[in-house]
Amino acid sequence: MTPEDIETAAATLLRAEYTGQQIGLLSMRHPDITLADAYAIQSAQMAQKLAAGRRIIGWKIGLTSKVMQEALKIDTPDSGVLYDDMLFDTRGRVPAGRFIQPRVEAEIAFVMRAPLEGEVTRDQVLEATAAVVPSLEILDTRILRQDPKTGQPRVIFDTVADNAANAGLVLGAERHAPDAHDLRWTGAILRKNDEVVATGLGAAVLDDPVMGIVWLARRMGQYGQRIEAGQVILSGSFIAPVECPPGTVIDADFGPFGQVAITFD
Secondary structure (H helix, E strand, O other): OOHHHHHHHHHHHHHHHHHOOOEOOHHHHOOOOOHHHHHHHHHHHHHHHHHOOOOEEEEEEEOOOHHHHHHOOOOOOEEEEEEHHHEEEOOEEEOOOOOOOOEEEEEEEEEEOOOEOOOOOHHHHHHHEEEEEEEEEEEOOOEOOEOOOOOOEOOHHHHHHOHHHEEEEEEOOOOEOOOOOOOOOOEEEEEEOOEEEEEEEHHHOOOOHHHHHHHHHHHHHHOOOOEOOOOEEEEEEOOOOEEOOOOOEEEEEOHHHOEEEEEEO
């Protein structure tokens, strides 16, 4: 893709976010799109959002489970940017019309106390982490999930360009030392309108949620970026996305790790 193509795609995605009107698949519009192009589109949106006054508060990691990677025919996670206007209080409410097709995932969030970049180790991630927190990620898609004429689904390039489908995050009130729990065995029972619809364990995330942060630091290093102190990192979901039409109440019970909930008006 040319620089002009990338800027146009970024502007089109931001317009879709602001208007609530989805666009067609970028992978069909630009058949030769690469993963580097997709991240460039994501970065172009970042520049436009920062210019408009938004602030980066962290990063998300997605597609960490083997099931999701096989479904999209990839062998690597992806990442997106968390902005200050994406943060919701636990037991808060999402206003009607805020998102197009919201879904939620349950995750372990890392709150960083020191920066990380490049070839870091698992121990260095734990040392740089101030706390781990139960969380929900709110997903949305500014790109159609599939082309209405051909039935072709979104592919990894569409998802990455669309900020890895990120739209919001909800953090629980409980904060834990990063080594206080075995995060591989930390999981959640997720209820939608008081009905259990998903369960999972942290081990679904690259066999260890900490390794998601290792992957992110290395990926960001390739693009001249780094994880900063104070940022929140969503380490990857250990459940499949749950659809959240208007009127949905989500409650994720992480047991001794805590709880987190959100309502969609």
